[in-house]
Amino acid sequence: MVFSLAIKQSSSQILLLCSVLGIASGCHKGNDHTFSDHARLTPKVVLRDVSFHSAALNREMTYRVLMPAAISPETKLPVAYLLHGGNGGFRDWSNYSDVARFAAKDLILVMPEGDES
Numbered sequence: 001m002v003f004s005l006a007i008k009q010s011s012s013q014i015l016l017l018c019s020v021l022g023i024a025s026g027c028h029k030g031n032d033h034t035f036s037d038h039a040r041l042t043p044k045v046v047l048r049d050v051s052f053h054s055a056a057l058n059r060e061m062t063y064r065v066l067m068p069a070a071i072s073p074e075t076k077l078p079v080a081y082l083l084h085g086g087n088g089g090f091r092d093w094s095n096y097s098d099v100a101r102f103a104a105k106d107l108i109l110v111m112p113e114g115d116e117s
Contacts, residue, residue: 039094044069044104047094063112064090066103079108089113 039047048065071077082099084092090113093099103109 037091037095039091039100040098041066041094041100042104045100047100049090061113062090063110064094065111066094066100066109068103068106068108075106077106077108079110082109082111083114084111 041047045066046069048067049062050065051060051062053059054061068077080102082093084090090111093109093111099109
């Protein structure tokens with residue numbers, strides 16, 4: 001019964017996140033190519049910007065991760081990948097929406113840089 005309740009709660013959180021993502025995907029902030037970074041965080045969330053070399057693209061790729069500040073090593077959490085829209089970047093979700101509140105509720109959010117691809 002407890003396991004069933006946990007699955008329903010997790011499913012509800014993911015459904016809510018998908019709804020928010022659907023609504024926000026229609027937003028367009030224009031062709032502003034300046035990179036201001038004012039992430040909307042909550043106290044229980046950690047932000048990490050990570051770069052790695054992609055052999056397939058032969059370039060550095062950047063992505064942002066929002067996750068709960070305290071995660072025990074044995075805990076497995078669901079992951080949601082948030083893709084920015086055209087003319088956007090990996091900072092958009094954290095700067096222009098309140099997605100950090102989902103990370104505070106035991107969800108890992110990964111926002112890769114897609115450039116114009």
